[in-house]
Amino acid sequence: xxxxxxxxxxxxxxxxxxxxxxxxxxxxxxxxxxxxxxxxxxxxxxxxxxxxxxxxxxxxxxxxxxxxxxxxxxxxxxxxxxxxxxxxxxxxxxxxxxxxxxxxxxxxxxxxxxxxxxxxxxxxxxxxxxxxxxxxxxxxxxxxxxxxxxxxxxxxxxxxxxxxxxxxxxxxxxxxxxxxxxxxxxxxxxxxxxxxxxxxxxxxxxxxxxxxxxxxxxxxxxxxxxxxxxxxxxxxxxxxxxxxxxxxxxxxxxxxxxxxxxxxxxxxxxxxxxxxxxxxxxxxxxxxxxxxxxxxxxxxxxxxxxxxxxxxxxxxxxxxxxxxxxxxxxxxxx
Amino acid sequence: xxxxxxxxxxxxxxxxxxxxxxxxxxxxxxxxxxxxxxxxxxxxxxxxxxxxxxxxxxxxxxxxxxxxxxxxxxxxxxxxxxxxxxxxxxxxxxxxxxxxxxxxxxxxxxxxxxxxxxxxxxxxxxxxxxxxxxxxxxxxxxxxxxxxxxxxxxxxxxxxxxxxxxxxxxxxxxxxxxxxxxxxxxxxxxxxxxxxxxxxxxxxxxxxxxxxxxxxxxxxxxxxxxxxxxxxxxxxxxxxxxxxxxxxxxxxxxxxxxxxxxxxxxxxxxxxxxxxxxxxxxxxxxxxxxxxxxxxxxxxxxxxxxxxxxxxxxxxxxxxxxxxxxxxxxxxxxxxxxxxxxxxxxxxxxxxxxxxxxxxxxxxxxxxxxxxxxxxxxxxxxxxxxxxxxxxxxxxxxxxxxxxxxxxxxxxxxxxxxxxxxxxxxxxxxxxxxxxxxxxxxxxxxxxxxxxxxxxxxxxxxxxxxxxxxxxxxxxxxxxxxxxxxxxxxxxxxxxxxxxxxxxxxxxxxxxxxxxxxxxxxx
Numbered sequence: 001x002x003x004x005x006x007x008x009x010x011x012x013x014x015x016x017x018x019x020x021x022x023x024x025x026x027x028x029x030x031x032x033x034x035x036x037x038x039x040x041x042x043x044x045x046x047x048x049x050x051x052x053x054x055x056x057x058x059x060x061x062x063x064x065x066x067x068x069x070x071x072x073x074x075x076x077x078x079x080x081x082x083x084x085x086x087x088x089x090x091x092x093x094x095x096x097x098x099x100x101x102x103x104x105x106x107x108x109x110x111x112x113x114x115x116x117x118x119x120x121x122x123x124x125x126x127x128x129x130x131x132x133x134x135x136x137x138x139x140x141x142x143x144x145x146x147x148x149x150x151x152x153x154x155x156x157x158x159x160x161x162x163x164x165x166x167x168x169x170x171x172x173x174x175x176x177x178x179x180x181x182x183x184x185x186x187x188x189x190x191x192x193x194x195x196x197x198x199x200x201x202x203x204x205x206x207x208x209x210x211x212x213x214x215x216x217x218x219x220x221x222x223x224x225x226x227x228x229x230x231x232x233x234x235x236x237x238x239x240x241x242x243x244x245x246x247x248x249x250x251x252x253x254x255x256x257x258x259x260x261x262x263x264x265x266x267x268x269x270x271x272x273x274x275x276x277x278x279x280x281x282x283x284x285x286x287x288x289x290x291x292x293x294x295x296x297x298x299x300x301x302x303x304x305x306x307x308x309x310x311x312x313x314x315x316x317x318x319x320x321x322x323x324x325x326x327x328x329x330x331x332x333x334x
Numbered sequence: 335x336x337x338x339x340x341x342x343x344x345x346x347x348x349x350x351x352x353x354x355x356x357x358x359x360x361x362x363x364x365x366x367x368x369x370x371x372x373x374x375x376x377x378x379x380x381x382x383x384x385x386x387x388x389x390x391x392x393x394x395x396x397x398x399x400x401x402x403x404x405x406x407x408x409x410x411x412x413x414x415x416x417x418x419x420x421x422x423x424x425x426x427x428x429x430x431x432x433x434x435x436x437x438x439x440x441x442x443x444x445x446x447x448x449x450x451x452x453x454x455x456x457x458x459x460x461x462x463x464x465x466x467x468x469x470x471x472x473x474x475x476x477x478x479x480x481x482x483x484x485x486x487x488x489x490x491x492x493x494x495x496x497x498x499x500x501x502x503x504x505x506x507x508x509x510x511x512x513x514x515x516x517x518x519x520x521x522x523x524x525x526x527x528x529x530x531x532x533x534x535x536x537x538x539x540x541x542x543x544x545x546x547x548x549x550x551x552x553x554x555x556x557x558x559x560x561x562x563x564x565x566x567x568x569x570x571x572x573x574x575x576x577x578x579x580x581x582x583x584x585x586x587x588x589x590x591x592x593x594x595x596x597x598x599x600x601x602x603x604x605x606x607x608x609x610x611x612x613x614x615x616x617x618x619x620x621x622x623x624x625x626x627x628x629x630x631x632x633x634x635x636x637x638x639x640x641x642x643x644x645x646x647x648x649x650x651x652x653x654x655x656x657x658x659x660x661x662x663x664x665x666x667x668x669x670x671x672x673x674x675x676x677x678x679x680x681x682x683x684x685x686x687x688x689x690x691x692x693x694x695x696x697x698x699x700x701x702x703x704x705x706x707x708x709x710x711x712x713x714x715x716x717x718x719x720x721x722x723x724x725x726x727x728x729x730x731x732x733x734x735x736x737x738x739x740x741x742x743x744x745x746x747x748x749x750x751x752x753x754x755x756x757x758x759x760x761x762x763x764x765x766x767x768x769x770x771x772x773x774x775x776x777x778x779x780x781x782x783x784x785x786x787x788x789x790x791x792x793x794x795x796x797x798x799x800x801x802x803x804x805x806x807x808x809x810x811x812x813x814x815x816x817x818x819x820x821x822x823x824x825x826x827x828x829x830x831x832x833x834x835x836x837x838x839x840x841x842x843x844x845x846x847x848x849x850x851x852x853x854x855x856x857x
Contacts, residue, residue, distance in 0.1 A: 032741030036748070038386065039470065041759055043748060044778070046478070051468055083378045084467050084530065093546050149577055157585040164582045166548060170370065170569050282573040284376075284547025292375075297741055 001325070004333035008318050012311070019310040020072065020303070024065055027299050033057060034081045034297035055081060068303070077307075078300035080293075087304035091286070095308070096179035097167060098285035101277070102270035104205035109213035110263060116213075117220025117259075121228060122247060132217065139214030148207045148280035155203060162203045165282035172196045204281040208274050212266040219262045223255040230254075256327045264320030268313045362838075367855045368567040369837070372579045372588035376547050376572040379530035382515045383456055384467035388846050391512045393550050393570055395847040397439075398515025398535030401430055401449070402506055406841040406848065407614065409668070409764020411506050415444065415516060415536065425501040425799045432492040436559045438518035439540045446494040451519040453486045453496075466527040471513035475762070476502075501797050503804060504765035511763050512847055538563040538851035548572060564839075564854035583608065583832055589855070590833040590840070596654035596713065602832045609835045612656060615665040615826035616844035618769065619711035619758035621722065622821045625782040627700070627753035634692040636819040640678035641685035643725050643822055651721065652714050656830050660823035662812045664769035667844045668761065669801075670808035675816050685729045697730030703747070703755035706737045710829050710846075711758030718824075719756065747780050755781075756824075760846060766808040767796055774815060783820035 035051040036043055052058050056067065071078060077087035116136075120129040156164035167181055168174060174193045177184050182201070185193035227233065228251055236246045278288040286305060293301035324331045373392065379385045382394035403414035416430040436444040455463045456472040457480040469479070476482050485497040498505070508514070521534035533541045538560065539552035550570045554563040571588060573579040576595045582588045584605075594602065594610075602610045623630040623639065630636060645659035658666075661677035689695060702723060705715030712718060715737070723733040733754075738746060747755050757780075761768050771792045776784035788811055795807035815821075833840060836856035842848060 032739055032745060034741070036745045037741040038468075040386065040744065041757065043744065044474070045748075047470070047473055050473070051470075054468060084384065084527065085379075090546075097547070145575075149575075149581070152578055152581050152585075156587075157581050160585070164585050164587055165573060165578060166571065170368070170549070170551075170571075279574045280578050282548070282571070282575070282578065284545070284572070288574065289547060295740065 001322075001333055005318070005322070008321075012314050015314055016307060016310060020069070020307055021065075023303050023306045024068060027297075027302050028061060028064065032297055034299060037296045038082065077304035080301050081298045082293075082296055082301075087300050090289070090301060091304065091308055093179055094284060094286040094289050097283060098271060098274070098278070098287060100167075100180050100182060101201065101204055101208060101274065101283055101285060102267060104201050105209035105270055105274075106212065106263065106267050108205055108209035109216055109266070112209075113213040113216030114220050114259065117217040118224055118247065118252065120217070121221045121224035124225060129221075133221065136214035136217045139210045140218075142210060144207060144211065144274075144276045145280055147210060148204070148277060151203050151207050152280070163200050164203075165200075165280075167197065167200050167283065168193070169196050169200070204277055204283055207281070208270065208277040212263075212270065215266060216259065216262055220255070220259050223258045224251060227251045227255045253327060257324055257331075260320055260323055260327065264316055264323075268316040271312050271316065272309050363564060363854050364857055365564045365854065366566050367857070368569060369565050369590070369850070369853065369855065370569045370571055370588045372571050372573045372582055372591035374572070374574055374576070374579070374593040377544070377550055377570070379467070380533040380541065380544065380550070381466065381517065381530040382513045382533075383469050383472060383517075384530055385513070386470050389572075391847045393552065394515055394533065394535075395512050395537075395849055396539040396552050396568065396851075397533050397537045397541055398512070398517070399537050400510055400512065400514050400516065401432075402510045403849075404510050404764065404843055404845060406852075407843060409507070409616070409761075409844055411510050414510075415449075419506075421799070426498045428496040428498070428505065429489070430494050430496070432494065433559060434492055436536050437557055438521070438536050439534045439555060440518050440521055442518050442520045444516065444536050445491050446488040447491075448519055449494045449516060450486045450488050452516050453483060455519075455522065456514075457481060457483055457486075463522050463526070466529060471511065471762075475508040475511065475513075501799065503796055503799055504763055504767050507763040507765045512845070538849060539568060542567075558851070560851065563851035565850065568850060580832070583834070586834075590831060590837055592829065592831045594830045594832045596652065596656070596830075598832070599654040599656065599830055602830075607835055609833050609837075611831045611833060611840060611842055612828040613831065613842040613846070614667050614844040615658065615828045616667055616761040616764065616846070617711040617758055618660055618663055618665060618826055619709070619756065619824045620660070620663070620821040621702075621754060621756050621824060622747075622752075622781040623754050624750060624752060624780075625784070625820070626750055629692060629694060629698060630700075630753065630781075632692045633819060634688045635694065636822075637678060638685040638688035638692070638729065639726070640819055640822050641681050641688065642729050642731075643722055643824070644680040645824055646680070648718060648721055649825055652718055653825065653827055654830070657825045657827040660826050661816070663773055663815060663821065663823055664761075664766055664812075665826040665844075668764060668766055668769065670766040670805045672809040672812040674809075675812060678819070682728055689729055689731075694731075697732065699732040699734065701736045701753050702726075702733035703736050703738075703743070703752045705756050706743055707740045709758055710760055711825065711827050712756055713827070715756060750780060750782050761844070764845065766804070766811075767792070770808060770811050770815070771796065774820065779820070781820055783818065785814060785818060788814045788818075 035048045039047055056064060079086050080090060116132045120132045123129050152164045155162045172193050174181060174184055175188055177187050181197040185197055233246060233251055236250050275287040275291050278285040290305045325333055373389055375389045377390040377393050378387050379390055380394055382398055399415050401414060401416040402411050405412045415433055417433050418431050420429045432446060438444060455461050456469050458464060459479050473479055482499050482502055483496055484499045487495040489495050515535055518534040522529050525532045531544060538555055538558045540555045542551040542553050544550045553567045556562060573582055576593055579591050580598050583591050602608045623636050625631050649655060649657045661675055662672060664671060702719060704719030705712050719735050723735060726733050746752060747757060759773055772778055774783060775792050776789045791807050791811045795804050798804050831842060838854050839852050
């Protein structure tokens, strides 16, 4: 097992190098330059020239690439062109916001999607099955910006149950430690802040979790249906096992591998930044920030951000692969 | 005798009314409270000289003061950190007398040394603290580094002298711009490259906290040299989505917002809890025609386009009526505006006739570039492009709509690659030079409009210190531009802001940001 993990981590190196090269090339080969974006309508040729010179954009591409790789090997992702803030400190601030939101969205989607899928499968073609799969279909096809706006309008503006956006109230004071506000408020022992933070998390997490929830529910249902039709299930019933035990101990455990795959994939996607949700709920996460950086041609931020995401994605995949072994003893890693 | 009595009566009446109004005023202003300002994006940085975006200036405007300031709601220059100033006869030596007993938020004194240190930091590339960015606005307004400011000399503790290499008529207007807010030298030295996260000025509000991507908080400066700010605290919150921001205003979680969508304007007008305020226009949105591309080298074609587009209808449809049709390249809020110019009226017959004369009775086909991003002067580029396309089809001209992403769009228009393109400008300092020279002088124009005649007028105006003479020159320049019709000037927009009705004394400035120290809230 340990060998396997080490092997996988080593495999990360060529992947990251590949990503670094591809991202660098894409970012530098698309038209439009950061100096132009920064100066906007005000740009004069002389100023553009000066700015490009000082940002090193006038050097040949291979020199820029070499500089980028050299800095990268020293753990330096560079500084944002727009704000001059080190990329690493931008990531430190924004990734925790994305992580927290994605995590709670996944909790919502797993805790609603998996039971709904199981229940729909064991009651195949019942009214619940039809209803929940219809809801899931709507959920999959729901444009998230619309759903988000409707949530804000209904639950924040009309009913006033939840705050419309942001991570924390203006009045709440919280000392950031990890920038994961739920963790920080626990570390601070500040339970008012914890309630406030969870209160803010609810709407965006549900909105973001809706699509994965629907996908997970559908996947759980079909995977369960497949397992329920197999012989060993009939045998289990024949042995006189209780229905509950058959479903949860035998069927679910066997149906779990594809579900875990989907959950892992969805989580990886969410961690890549939920641009729409972050925009609608004014969530200061990495997704929205990265998109803005792409528009602004803020090369260091785009490069650093995508490289980071690639790392995260590979890491999540590793966790998923390892968890197969825990749910299915037939899978072993040498 | 009778006369004296009447006089005494009036004096008493006036005194009575004056005291009444004073007491009414005194009653009305309520101090304290927090204002939450909802806006479309986060600040890029809080060191004003290092940033170029409005969201940064919105905040630094509160934290910093400049030597001179704009009178609220106008671009007229008034004293601020400098109480008065003298100009030598040749216009090259400016002496500023500074306000005494002013402190930075970190307790350090504001004086001539501090002013010199700030200007040296900005203009001298070998200054140890010329770091952390590009000092873009300095280079832009003072023409490079060190640019036209040759020397900054400390005369005594509260007197500082600027020696210029050449006359710059808009010098004072430039100094009033928010990028030239004076920082505490000690704070810049302390934080170095990270100063943009720890701003220290002399302004009405002190910096408290910046939660990046989310909010900036400032609180009242108890030692402000003007009267203390009425509000205790301002929170600038970033809410990127226009619709979500407006919902927050309706939910009451923010007190005011800018970037109101045109379709929400009526909802604000109808609400008893909200009110609408328009920012006076200091911008222009236009359609430029490139002289390098046939048939736009023909003035008759350019004039035909001017006659073919119905600007009033565009404003009604895409600006919720919030804007005025443009006939000049600069808005009427700027002095020197030539109101005598007779606009090319919307008249298809005239347009067709001009095309006939130019030999295009059967029309022609061309590329019309529309803005890929919403800008204050043209909020919905694509729709306005489509509207222009349909207007032009009325005179048998076929426009193919084209666009690129924003930076490519700017780059290509800058290099005169677009036959016709929509673009615009928001003024910096309220000086006509900042529109006419910057946009249409032969050294700057993006549409190959290279009028020697206009160039001479604009250069002369730059070197003239007398306001009346400059007005005459700029009026003449606008006449030349009108005659040559290098653009179809479309609109001067007045961006709407929505406020809760309990907000008083918010006076939007044409420059795009304003100090909020006189804003107060009904409890």
